[in-house]
Amino acid sequence: MNALECRRIQKSFGSVNALCDASLSVRPGEIRAILGGNGSGKSTLAKILGGVVRPNQGEIKLFDKTCSIRSPRHSKRLGIVITSQELSLFTNHTVETNLLMCDIPRSIGVFTNRARVKHVGRQVMDELNLSHLIGKTVAELAANEQYMVEFAKALIQKPKILIVDEITSALYREEVELVKQMLFRLKENGTAVLFISHRMAEIYSICDSVTIMRNGETVATVGIQEKNENELLSMMSGRDVTDVIHSHTGSVATADGPPLLMAPQLRLSRFGTQFDFRVQPGEFVGIAGLQGHGQSDLVRTLFGMRGSVHLKLEGQDLHVSSPRKAVAARMAFISGDREKEGVFSVRSLSENLAAVKELVMGQTGLAADAVLREQGVKFASAKQPIRTLSGGNQQKVVIGRWLVTNPKILLADDPTKGIDVQARLDVHHMLCRLIEKGSSVVFVSSDDEELVQLAHMAPSARILVMYEGKIVRVLTGLDITTENIISASVPRGARFK
Amino acid sequence: MFKLVEQQVKRIISVPNKRLRWSIVRNNVYLPSVIASLVLLGLGQVISPGFADFNNIGNILAVASILAIAAVGQTMVIVSGGEGIDLSVGAVMSMGALLGASFIHGEASRLPIAVVLLVLIGAAIGYINGFGIQWVGIPPLVMTLIMTSVVNGFTVAYTKGQPSGAIPKVLLAVGQPIVGPIRWLLVLAIAILVAFGIIMNKTSYGKRLFLIGSNRNAALLSGISVRGTVTVTYMISGVIGALAGLILVGYTGNAQLQMASDYTLLSIAAVVIGGTKLAGGEGTLVGAALGAIVLTMLTSVLVAVGLPQGVRELVQGLTLLLILVAYSRAPRLRQ
Numbered sequence: 001m002n003a004l005e006c007r008r009i010q011k012s013f014g015s016v017n018a019l020c021d022a023s024l025s026v027r028p029g030e031i032r033a034i035l036g037g038n039g040s041g042k043s044t045l046a047k048i049l050g051g052v053v054r055p056n057q058g059e060i061k062l063f064d065k066t067c068s069i070r071s072p073r074h075s076k077r078l079g080i081v082i083t084s085q086e087l088s089l090f091t092n093h094t095v096e097t098n099l100l101m102c103d104i105p106r107s108i109g110v111f112t113n114r115a116r117v118k119h120v121g122r123q124v125m126d127e128l129n130l131s132h133l134i135g136k137t138v139a140e141l142a143a144n145e146q147y148m149v150e151f152a153k154a155l156i157q158k159p160k161i162l163i164v165d166e167i168t169s170a171l172y173r174e175e176v177e178l179v180k181q182m183l184f185r186l187k188e189n190g191t192a193v194l195f196i197s198h199r200m201a202e203i204y205s206i207c208d209s210v211t212i213m214r215n216g217e218t219v220a221t222v223g224i225q226e227k228n229e230n231e232l233l234s235m236m237s238g239r240d241v242t243d244v245i246h247s248h249t250g251s252v253a254t255a256d257g258p259p260l261l262m263a264p265q266l267r268l269s270r271f272g273t274q275f276d277f278r279v280q281p282g283e284f285v286g287i288a289g290l291q292g293h294g295q296s297d298l299v300r301t302l303f304g305m306r307g308s309v310h311l312k313l314e315g316q317d318l319h320v321s322s323p324r325k326a327v328a329a330r331m332a333f334i335s336g337d338r339e340k341e342g343v344f345s346v347r348s349l350s351e352n353l354a355a356v357k358e359l360v361m362g363q364t365g366l367a368a369d370a371v372l373r374e375q376g377v378k379f380a381s382a383k384q385p386i387r388t389l390s391g392g393n394q395q396k397v398v399i400g401r402w403l404v405t406n407p408k409i410l411l412a413d414d415p416t417k418g419i420d421v422q423a424r425l426d427v428h429h430m431l432c433r434l435i436e437k438g439s440s441v442v443f444v445s446s447d448d449e450e451l452v453q454l455a456h457m458a459p460s461a462r463i464l465v466m467y468e469g470k471i472v473r474v475l476t477g478l479d480i481t482t483e484n485i486i487s488a489s490v491p492r493g494a495r496f497k
Numbered sequence: 498m499f500k501l502v503e504q505q506v507k508r509i510i511s512v513p514n515k516r517l518r519w520s521i522v523r524n525n526v527y528l529p530s531v532i533a534s535l536v537l538l539g540l541g542q543v544i545s546p547g548f549a550d551f552n553n554i555g556n557i558l559a560v561a562s563i564l565a566i567a568a569v570g571q572t573m574v575i576v577s578g579g580e581g582i583d584l585s586v587g588a589v590m591s592m593g594a595l596l597g598a599s600f601i602h603g604e605a606s607r608l609p610i611a612v613v614l615l616v617l618i619g620a621a622i623g624y625i626n627g628f629g630i631q632w633v634g635i636p637p638l639v640m641t642l643i644m645t646s647v648v649n650g651f652t653v654a655y656t657k658g659q660p661s662g663a664i665p666k667v668l669l670a671v672g673q674p675i676v677g678p679i680r681w682l683l684v685l686a687i688a689i690l691v692a693f694g695i696i697m698n699k700t701s702y703g704k705r706l707f708l709i710g711s712n713r714n715a716a717l718l719s720g721i722s723v724r725g726t727v728t729v730t731y732m733i734s735g736v737i738g739a740l741a742g743l744i745l746v747g748y749t750g751n752a753q754l755q756m757a758s759d760y761t762l763l764s765i766a767a768v769v770i771g772g773t774k775l776a777g778g779e780g781t782l783v784g785a786a787l788g789a790i791v792l793t794m795l796t797s798v799l800v801a802v803g804l805p806q807g808v809r810e811l812v813q814g815l816t817l818l819l820i821l822v823a824y825s826r827a828p829r830l831r832q
Contacts, residue, residue: 303718327720341718344711346778351708359705360720401719 001064003028003192004049004161009058011044018044019055020216026161028063028190031183033203033224036213037236037486038291038446042196045213046163049194050082051075062161076102079160083150083167085292091139096121098138099153124152128178144171151179155186162186163194168202169468180206198290198490200229212236237486257281260440261302261409262312268297269306271469277302279409279440284431284458286451287444288485289466295444298466299411302326302442303333313408327360332407334399336414342398343386350382352397357404366404375400376426392423399430410434412443416450424450432457448485455480467491526772530787533770537794545801555678557793562686563748564763564789567741568771569693570734571764572785574637576697577727578710578777581630581637583734585644586764589622590757592652593742598664598752599656605665615739622648623735627728649755658754668747682748689737690782697782706730711778766817767792769824 005025011018019041026032036042047053049060051069060067062078069075089098096117097104105116118134125131130148138146147170154162164183168176183193183206195207203210204224211221212235220235227235263277271294279285287295301309304320311318313329320326323333335341344352350368357363368382377396379389386394395415402410410431416424428450431441435458445451455461463480465473465488473488475481541548567586574583593615600611622644629640671682697703705726709716716723741760746752769775770791771784795816799809 305718323718324720324722333718335718340712341714342712344708344715344778346711346774347707351704354704355708355716355719355721359701359708362701 001028002026002061003030003063003190004194005059005061005064006045006049007059007061009045009048009055009060011048011053011055017216019048022058022213022216022218024211024218024221026192026194028160028192029187030209031187031193031195031207032221033207033210034194034196034213035198035203035210035232035236037448037489039215040213040236041216042213043165044216046082046084046165046194046196049075049080049161049163051080076157079158080163081154081157081159081161082163082165083154084165085167085169087146087150088153089138089146089150092137094135094137095125095133095141095149096135098149099124099156101153102157120156124156128152128182144175147171148175148178151182155182159186159191161192161194163196165196166198168197168199176202200232200490214238233483233487233490236490237483258315259312260314263302263309264312266298266301266309268294268301268469270294270297273469275471277471279442280460281440282435282438282459283440284435284455284461285440285442286455286461286463287442287466288448288451288463288489290489291446293466293489294469295466296413297469299333299413299442299444303331303411324360327356330405330408332356332402332405332410334395334402334410334412334415336412336417338391338394338398343394345387346385348383349377349379349386349389349397352386353382353401353404356401361405371400371404372397375403375430390420390423392419392426395419396423396426396430399427403430403434406437407434407439409440409442412441414444414446417446428454428457435459448482448489451485452480452482465489526781526784527787530770530772530784530791533791534787534794537791537798541794541798541801544798548797548801551678553797555674555680557797558678558790559672559680559682559748560796561786561789561793562680562682563741563745564760564767564793565686565786566689566744567738567757567760568764568767568785568789569689569782570737572768572771572773572780572782573693573697573706573730574734575765575768575773575775576710576777576780577706577730579630579637579713579727581710581727581730581777582641582765582775583626583731583738584638584641584761585622585626585648586734586738587758587761588645588648588652588755589619589735589738590742590745590760591755592648593619593739594746594752594756595652595656595742595754597739597743598746601665601668603663603665605667608665608667611743612740615743616736619735619737619739620732621735622739623732624728626735627724627731630731631724631727645761653754656754664746664750664752668743669750671744671747672750682744685744686786690786693733694782702726702729707778709777762817763789763792766820770820772824 002025007023009019009022022041022045024032034042034045044053048055049069051072051074060069067078069078090101099121100117105113105120107113122131122134125134128148130145130152133141133145133149138149141149147167151167168179171179186193195203197203207224209221209223210232212219212232214236257280259278260281261279265274266277267274273294277298287298289295297306300306302311304322304326308319308321311320318329320329326333339345344355349372353368353371354366357366372379372382375396377389377393377400379393386397389397399415416427431443431454435441443451443454451463455463461480463475463485464471465475465485467489472491475484475488538549547553567590571583571586574581596618597611597615600614601607626641626644629635630637671685672680674680675684697706705716705721709721709723709726713723742757745757749756767788768780768785770788771781771786773780773784796813799812804812
């Protein structure tokens with residue numbers, strides 16, 4: 001009997017296939033690791049099981065009974081519990097109220113039975129060595145303690161199927177050990193666990209088996225002792241990862257001469273990490289890593305969006321305290337979130353194009369039609385509202401907005417997210433032309449392949465791989481391959497906080 | 498206005514394709530208000546013959562002119578987006594009326610100094626609005642509502658509730674006819690509309706305003722000064738409100754406490770009828786002016802019908818509600 005069986009699950013959002021063929025089956029008492037890179041479909045699968053999104057096709061069986069999971073509420077009733085990185089806690093409530101939020105004990109049917117809430121809460125927290133947190137509100141806790149409360153909340157619901165989504169990355173070593181013990185106890189009681197993580201050491205010490213996902217497909221499921229780390233990574237990337245050099249961290253300039261931009265002791269406030277960052281003139285710097293490890297924070301900090309930052313641009317000291325200051329220093333920023341941070345959707349193409357050059361830098365006389373044609377935008381009139389264009393063409397206009405200002409350095413935060421292949425190539429060519437003119441580009445992407453392609457198009461390039469807010473690897477020259485990026489994104493060995 | 502109608506109709510008729518013609522009719526933001534005012538004019542004439550004669554049209558246009566001026570500031574604030582709205586317009590206008598009359602104190606020679614003082618006070622009120630909204634982070638609705646009571650209190654405290662002497666002839670002239678139905682007020686309103694139309698569409702400030710209203714985050718990331726631009730917009734609204742109050746005194750011939758409090762709601766309604774989206778980023782002053790004409794016509798027709806005041810206000814309120822429902826639906830459907 002299987003606790004959970006998914007057969008050929010398929011899910012697409014618009015034209016994007018998030019899952020195209022996901023199948024897996026987990027026995028009661030099995031701890032299964034799910035391993036996959038960005039966009040491999042791990043979180044979509046978790047969301048489907050949690051009832052947040054519904055699959056387009058496919059069959060889900062729980063304990064050999066076919067179910068369609070209609071809502072998060074329904075999923076809970078079926079015994080599926082998810083602990084996720086995005087905490088499901090109410091920060092203004094106490095720890096014990098949060099623990100029992102899904103099933104608050106009542107007296108006379110209407111009033112919260114506080115004594116019982118405290119009692120049950122204390123029982124669970126005792127097991128996790130956390131009873132000192134009872135009575136505090138979640139907002140008062142440190143991040144790792146919050147994650148432990150999230151985990152405890154899942155335990156209290158007595159899950160039949162527990163999905164642990166990258167929760168351990170915020171925990172200390174001893175806490176991970178506790179989580180492991182609790183998972184083993186659940187295992188004895190016959191709970192099936194899906195353990196989503198990218199920490200190899202944990203996967204090897206906790207899990208029985210591992211399912212590897214790539215591009216929305218489950219490519220293989222193997223026993224944990226059957227494959228070593230390199231073999232798992234090869235299966236993740238779809239290519240051979242043989243002898244990966246695990247050496248230096250820090251910056252290696254491949255272009256000579258004085259740097260264009262220096263950021264000494266650059267601090268990422270969300271992670272509390274610090275490192276030196278520099279960009280050479282005419283260089284392409286790709287920023288890689290699993291999503292949410294500080295890549296976006298890095299470029300946004302440089303652009304003055306996270307408070308004042310001290311930079312050296314062409315040897316001159318510069319304090320960038322807002323995007324306005326950054327623009328004045330001839331920096332540019334392109335966001336991948338077109339709707340929220342890119343387009344002025346109800347305004348015309350020419351207005352969108354002239355936003356920086358005319359209205360911020362005060363230079364008039366922009367020939368909108370000529371520029372739009374040069375950037376390969378498909379349009380009828382420069383006066384049409386930008387929302388009438390396709391996503392890719394919209395993004396070309398946004399990039400054009402910055403190209404006409406001749407920036408010294410262009411920061412891009414996953415700018416080709418969700419645009420079609422042709423538009424993506426056009427964007428790459430636009431950036432390459434900018435680099436040829438002597439500007440530098442710092443480019444964050446969740447698509448490792450894209451970074452490798454761009455690096456090979458530029459005359460000088462480096463790829464920095466980030467993990468937990470730090471630069472863990474710098475790739476140059478022939479080392480720039482998707483395999484190397486993936487293996488550096490998923491650190492191996494015991495690397496606990 | 499008739500010329501405008503003629504132009505629009507000609508443009509629409511000249512389109513060969515029937516379906517295209519219909520879509521132009523539907524997408525034209527001015528057309529509903531133009532049709533509405535013509536229908537109301539006809540209705541008024543049927544109910545009370547003489548409604549459509551020059552004198553009455555002149556009256557309607559004069560009253561609409563004051564509303565149109567007040568709606569200029571409101572349009573700009575709403576275009577600035579971020580739930581921008583100025584609920585203090587009515588209070589600022591009442592203040593402009595009372596303080597203006599008291600500054601002038603019956604002497605025509607003191608008109609310029611009164612104008613300068615009102616500009617300064619209006620700008621100060623707008624600056625406080627902008628500061629509260631942009632730097633302190635108070636929602637525009639709340640901030641400008643609070644300002645309403647602050648400004649009302651200030652007005653009462655300054656004038657001690659006393660009426661303020663005679664209004665000089667120069668100011669009363671705004672209500673006098675020039676030729677046919679055209680009065681000085683109308684000329685003044687058109688001049689103000691043209692001036693601010695140029696400011697909105699041709700200057701760098703105006704272009705920034707539209708972009709900020711369309712997408713604040715994108716504007717910030719483009720290096721556009723969002724706080725400064727929005728604050729200036731509230732200041733403009735304050736200045737226009739104060740001066741509109743002075744013009745109102747010229748038209749009515751006397752100043753009373755809270756005489757213009759209705760203008761807050763009316764100015765917002767005029768802006769919405771004129772096709773300006775409450776979401777920000779789009780909008781025209783011509784639309785607001787047409788909206789002002791529709792609203793004034795509506796009131797006149799209701800008066801002509803001879804409804805008692807309570808029923809009239811009820812009908813007016815319900816009509817505004819209907820109009821707002823009809824116009825606010827479009828953007829939500831689009832999302």
